[in-house]
Amino acid sequence: xxxxxxxxxxxxxxxxxxxxxxxxxxxxxxxxxxxxxxxxxxxxxxxxxxxxxxxxxxxxxxxxxxxxxxxxxxxxxxxxxxxxxxxxxxxxxxxxxxxxxxxxxxxxxxxxxxxxxxxxxxxxxxxxxxxxxxxxxxxxxxxxxxxxxxxxxxxxxxxxxxxxxxxxxxxxxxxxxxxxxxxxxxxxxxxxxxxxxxxxxxxxxxxxxxxxxxxxxxxxxxxxxxxxxxxxxxxxxxxxxxxxxxxxxxxxxxxxxxxxxxxxxxxxxxxxxxxxxxxxxxxxxxxxxxxxxxxxxxxxxxxxxxxxxxxxxxxxxxxxxxxxxxxx
Amino acid sequence: xxxxxxxxxxxxxxxxxxxxxxxxxxxxxxxxxxxxxxxxxxxxxxxxxxxxxxxxxxxxxxxxxxxxxxxxxxxxxxxxxxxxxxxxxxxxxxxxxxxxxxxxxxxxxxxxxxxxxxxxxxxxxxxxxxxxxxxxxxxxxxxxxxxxxxxxxxxxxxxxxxxxxxxxxxxxxxxxxxxxxxxxxxxxxxxxxxxxxxxxxxxxxxxxxxxxxxxxxxxxxxxxxxxxxxxxxxxxxxxxxxxxxxxxxxxxxxxxxxxxxxxxxxxxxxxxxxxxxxxxxxxxxxxxxxxxxxxxxxxxxxxxxxxxxxxxxxxxxxxxxxxxxxxxxxxxxxxxxxxxxxxxxxxxxxxxxxxxxxxxxxxxxxxxxxxxxxxxxxxxxxxxxxxxxx
Numbered sequence: 001x002x003x004x005x006x007x008x009x010x011x012x013x014x015x016x017x018x019x020x021x022x023x024x025x026x027x028x029x030x031x032x033x034x035x036x037x038x039x040x041x042x043x044x045x046x047x048x049x050x051x052x053x054x055x056x057x058x059x060x061x062x063x064x065x066x067x068x069x070x071x072x073x074x075x076x077x078x079x080x081x082x083x084x085x086x087x088x089x090x091x092x093x094x095x096x097x098x099x100x101x102x103x104x105x106x107x108x109x110x111x112x113x114x115x116x117x118x119x120x121x122x123x124x125x126x127x128x129x130x131x132x133x134x135x136x137x138x139x140x141x142x143x144x145x146x147x148x149x150x151x152x153x154x155x156x157x158x159x160x161x162x163x164x165x166x167x168x169x170x171x172x173x174x175x176x177x178x179x180x181x182x183x184x185x186x187x188x189x190x191x192x193x194x195x196x197x198x199x200x201x202x203x204x205x206x207x208x209x210x211x212x213x214x215x216x217x218x219x220x221x222x223x224x225x226x227x228x229x230x231x232x233x234x235x236x237x238x239x240x241x242x243x244x245x246x247x248x249x250x251x252x253x254x255x256x257x258x259x260x261x262x263x264x265x266x267x268x269x270x271x272x273x274x275x276x277x278x279x280x281x282x283x284x285x286x287x288x289x290x291x292x293x294x295x296x297x298x299x300x301x302x303x304x305x306x307x308x309x310x311x312x313x314x315x316x317x318x319x320x321x322x323x324x325x326x327x328x
Numbered sequence: 329x330x331x332x333x334x335x336x337x338x339x340x341x342x343x344x345x346x347x348x349x350x351x352x353x354x355x356x357x358x359x360x361x362x363x364x365x366x367x368x369x370x371x372x373x374x375x376x377x378x379x380x381x382x383x384x385x386x387x388x389x390x391x392x393x394x395x396x397x398x399x400x401x402x403x404x405x406x407x408x409x410x411x412x413x414x415x416x417x418x419x420x421x422x423x424x425x426x427x428x429x430x431x432x433x434x435x436x437x438x439x440x441x442x443x444x445x446x447x448x449x450x451x452x453x454x455x456x457x458x459x460x461x462x463x464x465x466x467x468x469x470x471x472x473x474x475x476x477x478x479x480x481x482x483x484x485x486x487x488x489x490x491x492x493x494x495x496x497x498x499x500x501x502x503x504x505x506x507x508x509x510x511x512x513x514x515x516x517x518x519x520x521x522x523x524x525x526x527x528x529x530x531x532x533x534x535x536x537x538x539x540x541x542x543x544x545x546x547x548x549x550x551x552x553x554x555x556x557x558x559x560x561x562x563x564x565x566x567x568x569x570x571x572x573x574x575x576x577x578x579x580x581x582x583x584x585x586x587x588x589x590x591x592x593x594x595x596x597x598x599x600x601x602x603x604x605x606x607x608x609x610x611x612x613x614x615x616x617x618x619x620x621x622x623x624x625x626x627x628x629x630x631x632x633x634x635x636x637x638x639x640x641x642x643x644x645x646x647x648x649x650x651x652x653x654x655x656x657x658x659x660x661x662x663x664x665x666x667x668x669x670x671x672x673x674x675x676x677x678x679x680x681x682x683x684x685x686x687x688x689x690x691x692x693x694x695x696x697x698x699x700x701x702x703x704x705x706x707x708x709x710x711x712x713x714x715x716x717x718x
Contacts, residue, residue, distance in 0.1 A: 031428040034421055132507065134516075140509030141441045141464060142416055144449075227417075233446035235416040274421070277410055284373070 009177045012260050016173060020166040024159070033158035037230060039270045040165035041223045044172045046250045046262035048219025051176055053248065054256035055185065056212045057192035058108060059116045061244050062123030063220050068130055068239030069096050070221030071228035075145040076136055078229075085148045089225040093218055100217035101210065108209040120241065127239045142235030145228045161230055168226070169263070172219060176259045179215070188212055189257075220247075253294060255301025264303050363399075363406035364667045366391065366657065367432030369422045369447070370461075370650075371439035374414025379439040382635075382647030383461055384409055387436060387654050389638055400661045408432060412443055419443035420450065427454045433667045436653050438462050439646075442509055448475050457660075457673045459653040461646070463588075464513045468696040476676055476696040478652040478686055479645075480610065480703055482514035482561075483521060485587045488608035488704040489559060490525035492717070498556040498582065502531035502549040504542065504570060505561040510588050514561035531555060535566065542566075543573045550579055557581050563588040568597035575601040582606065587704070590645045595712055606717065608704040612648045612685045613714050627683050648685030656682060656689065 027033050045067060052058050073092025077083040083091070107118045130137050137143060148155040155161060179185050191198035191205045199205050228234045237243070246269070254265020272290070276283045298305035368387055371380035391407045399405055408430050410422035419438060426432045427450060434457045438444030441462035448467070451458035451474045458475050460467050465481040493501065501522070505515040515532075522529050531552045533545035549555055558581060560570045567589045574583055585594070585607040595602050611618055615628040631651055635643045659682055660675035661667060679698060682689040687703025706717040 029428040031421075031425045034424050038417075038421065134512050139512045140507070141466075141513060142445060144445065231417060231420055231446060232449055233416060233420065235442045235446075237415050237442070238417065273418075274425075277422075280411075283411070 009181065013170070013174060013177070016260070016263065017170055020170065024162065027162075030158045033162050035271060035274055037158065037161050037165050038227075039267045040162075040169045041227050041230070042247075042250060042270050043169050043263045043266035044165075044223040045220045045247055046254070046266040047169075047172045047176045047259055048216035049247055050251045050254075050256065050259060050262035051179065051188070051212050052216040053251050054258065054262070055180060055192060056188045056209055058209055058213065059112075059248070060119040060213070060216070061116050061241065061248065062119035062121070062126070063216070063247050064239050064241070064243035065123035065126035066096050066100065066217040066220040067224035067227075067243070067247075068236070069099070069126055070224030071234050071238060072130055072137055072224075073221075074225035075143060075228045075234050079144065079146045080136065084150075085146065085229055086150055089222065089229075092225055093221045096221035097214050097218050100214045104210045104213040104217075105206070108206065108213060120244070123239075123241055123244050127236060127241070130239050131236045137236070140236055142233055144233050145231070147232065148226070148229035155229070165226065165230075168222070173259055173263065180259070184208060184211065192257075249291075253291065253301060255303040255305065258301065258303045258307075261301050261303035265301065268302070363404040364401070364661065365406045365408065365430065365432040366434055366436060366654075367423075367426030367430055368407065368409045368436040369412050369419050369426065369443070370409060370437045371414040371419075371443055372409075372411040374412075376414040376440045376443070378644075379461070379646045380411070380414070380437075382644050383437065383439055383650035384411075385639055386635065386647040386650040389635070390651065390654050394658065400658055401665065401667070403667070412439075414440070414443065416442050416446050420446040423447045423450050427451075427456060432456070433669060434657050434672060435459070436461075436650070436657065440509065441467060441513065444477075448472060451475060456669050457657070457676055459656060459676075461649045461653060463510060465517060466513075471694055471696050474673060476656070476691070478649045478656070478684070478689075478697075480587060480608075480686060480699055481517070481697065482510070482586070483517040484699070484701060484704060485514065485608045486518040486521050487525060488701055488706065489518075489584050489606075490521065490527045491701070492606065492608075492706050493527060493557055493582075493584075494525070496557075496582065499527055500554050500556045501527050501529050502533070502552060502555045502558045503529050503561065504531075504533045504535065504545055504549065504558065506535055506563065506566040507537045508563050510563045510586075511561045511566075514586055514588070518559065518561065535570075539566070540569060541573065542570050543577065546570070546573050546577055546579065550577055555581060557584060559584040559586075561586050561588075565597060568594055568602075571598040571605060572601045587645070592642055595709060595714075602709045602712075605709045607707055609707050609714070610645045610648060610686050610703065611705050612643060612645050614705065614707060614716055615643075617714075617716055624683055624687065628685050631685055645685070652682075652684035652686050652689070655684060 023036060027036060049063055052060055070092050073095055074088040077088035077091060078085045103122060110118050131140050187203045187208050190203055195205050250265040250269045251262050253269060255261025276287055279286055294302060370384045371377060372384050388407060391405045395404050408426060412419040412422055426435060435451055436459050438447050438460045441464040444460035444462035444467055447458060452472060460477040461479055462477060463479050463482055465483045467477050503515060503518060505511045519529060531549045533548060535542050535545055549558060560567050567585050583605050585605055587609050589607060590609040590613055611624045612628045615632045618625040632643045635647060656676060656679060659679060660672045664671040664675040677691050677693055679689055679691040687699045689698035691698040707714045708717050
């Protein structure tokens with residue numbers, strides 16, 4: 001067992017660290033850095049969301065809500081009330097964690113479509129509050145956000161942001177990999193397979209589901225806060241239902257129950273539109289065709305499908321997810 | 329994916345290094361040769377596509393036209409347009425791309441206030457002139473050195489309506505507004521300037537984004553004692569529903585709509601209920617009704633004819649804003665006699681007497697819009713069409 005997991009944990013981490021370290025060689029201007037940073041931030045959200053969707057088998061269509069609360073919480077506290085950005089970010093994260101904890105308990109009792117509906121509803125409520133409370137949030141036109149400062153040191157340069165986001169992404173991936181490999185992670189995968197079966201084995205399903213729900217909300221919130229400070233501007237378009245769908249799509253595209261799949265999915269869906277934009281009117285068609293093709297020929301997502309293709313004999317137990325398609 | 333990005337980046341990096349050497353060798357010489365690059369980020373798809381679509385069409389059409397006539401300063405215009413899908417973050421990323429990678433000389437667009445605001449700090453940082461097509465007054469107030477805009481502000485719309493109300497001896501107003509960015513911004517501005525204009529707002533109702541019936545809010549307004557006029561700050565289908573409900577309830581006080589309903593679609597949706605509704609709008613909507621001696625007539629009639637012939641669809645004021653933006657830039661390039669960003673910016677700021685589809689533009693260091701209240705015409709719906717209020 002240990003041997004099998006040593007490879008994604010150590011090998012994968014080293015590969016990701018190398019990619020992050022070497023990528024700047026190819027980033028010739030701030031625009032490329034900008035895209036890379038967005039990839040990193042989306043990847044952090046997806047790594048968290050993947051724990052919930054891919055491993056615990058619980059769908060969330062409201063994660064843009066947590067992302068938005070993190071972004072707006074940090075933006076409002078730092079820009080309207082003059083709190084230090086780091087403190088604002090941490091406070092927003094705490095609030096999001098508390099909300100996810102309180103709401104998660106009843107919501108996670110639901111299954112399948114009902115859970116999807118409940119999380120969707122949560123996301124929509126958060127969106128409506130943010131779009132309506134224009135005194136605080138600037139309403140649908142959005143609000144500007146101060147730069148991220150620690151003491152007198154302001155984080156402005158895209159290069160600096162790149163390293164910060166890169167380090168955080170590594171930390172997020174490391175946390176996720178460790179969690180999956182812990183008893184809690186095994187419990188999650190057990191209840192993904194069969195919730196009744198897991199409970200018979202003495203696993204507290206409700207507690208584990210709640211835990212992973214809160215963790216994924218926290219990941220989303222931190223990425224949201226950072227995005228707000230990095231962009232210097234935030235509008236409710238990042239809190240919409242569509243953005244929730246986008247996040248789930250990234251996870252499914254990259255490969256559910258694969259942490260690196262979540263990273264690849266986030267990267268692909270963030271970078272692709274930037275390249276396809278040269279196609280003008282055909283952009284959406286080509287983008288749609290690529291998505292369809294991937295899901296038809298790689299139904300398990302890019303990373304797990306490729307991993308299987310290149311190592312047909314070795315089948316790590318962690319990759320086997322009966323019924324993982326059903327969760328989408 | 330990543331390796332493509334990396335390889336692409338390395339070539340770019342080499343190109344950039346070479347470019348730096350070249351620039352050192354003969355900056356002035358190299359600069360004068362290539363095309364003048366105009367970068368544009370517009371909401372061609374998504375929620376604000378009704379703004380971005382006519383804007384993109386207009387800019388593309390007129391850039392072609394200008395190039396066919398020999399370009400500006402003997403150089404061709406090169407247009408680079410990106411679609412932000414009505415997403416502010418994409419607008420920011422694409423603007424960065426225009427500045428950093430495409431190295432454009434001027435930025436046009438930001439179809440809405442939301443997609444313009446995140447571009448403003450980038451323009452300031454890169455010191456590049458930026459003309460927004462967003463409506464809110466917050467884009468030009470406080471004035472930012474590199475930021476201009478062409479559409480009339482919501483504050484002007486409020487003021488225009490209040491002036492009209494005063495001429496009809498109406499002072500007690502009921503406000504009803506929607507949930508969109510435009511609606512909210514206009515409501516705030518109207519509340520701000522009401523007192524100064526001698527208008528008292530005695531009711532202030534809201535409706536949601538997808539509401540299909542506003543009878544409840546209007547009933548409340550109807551039962552508020554002393555309401556002399558109703559103003560609806562709204563966009564999209566909302567105002568048409570308000571207008572219908574308004575007539576269904578048998579309300580007889582004057583109803584004002586905002587410049588946000590300035591398209592034939594509103595009259596179609598509201599039907600007979602639209603009769604008698606007044607709104608402030610640019611002269612573009614009544615191009616053919618303008619008196620022959622009106623100085624704006626030539627511009628708006630021309631634009632209407634060319635746009636409708638090319639795209640077989642009716643003009644909207646939004647495309648007009650893009651037309652004005654492009655022409656202001658062309659004018660500034662000509663008077664600056666260079667595509668140098670700082671010189672173009674100075675020329676933009678000194679624009680005087682430009683006659684556009686939105687009105688006469690007189691920019692100054694304290695006014696980066698340059699339109700006054702005369703730019704708005706008060707229109708009234710009569711016989712299913714816009715007519716000028718005399």
